[in-house]
Amino acid sequence: NAGVTQTPKFQVLKTGQSMTLQCAQDMNHNSMYWYRQDPGMGLRLIYYSASEGTTDKGEVPNGYNVSRLNKREFSLRLESAAPSQTSVYFCASNLDREDEAFFGQGTRLTVV
């Protein structure tokens, strides 16, 4: 049982480049989330999806787009990367919003 799988684990982008972070879960969870983790701050919500076909903005959505492709997959896209988006990104999922959350291994992104 793989849980939550994120790819890639590491990425370096130049300012202005685009990329998509992939996330997949095999636990039949309804809710999926993208968070970013920055030094000295708690994780902050970028976007979330309460169910297949729905997505909503979180605390820090600017510069990002998401797609809930199906129940398993929730991708995060940076259309034009900026140095301020240098961070560690975590995907998470749970059966429903009140349940235990499961996290991916994280993607360490550096924008130069």
Added chain:
Amino acid sequence: KNEVEQSPQNLTAQEGEFITINCSYSVGISALHWLQQHPGGGIVSLFMLSSGKKKHGRLIATINIQEKHSSLHITASHPRDSAVYICAVNGGSQGNLIFGKGTKLSVKP
């Protein structure tokens, strides 16, 4: 003021010591989570609790809903317990977790 406050921010202990990490929150919650993050690693859920006390091996988590406070205790600490411990609450309006900044624990042999 942060909605979830953890203390201490950093903690160094000798192997075998009893460790306590505290978490206070200011929002109404349905549950509180304790998470563990090893250096360069992912985040693992240790406990999810909404009342009372839970125990798993050498780890114990307690919560006092009236006082909006939770503690994570580690008995007989070991160097492999060295990690960042994160408190998070189910208090976000979108069903998301609200996270503390974490407590960095280092256990010396």
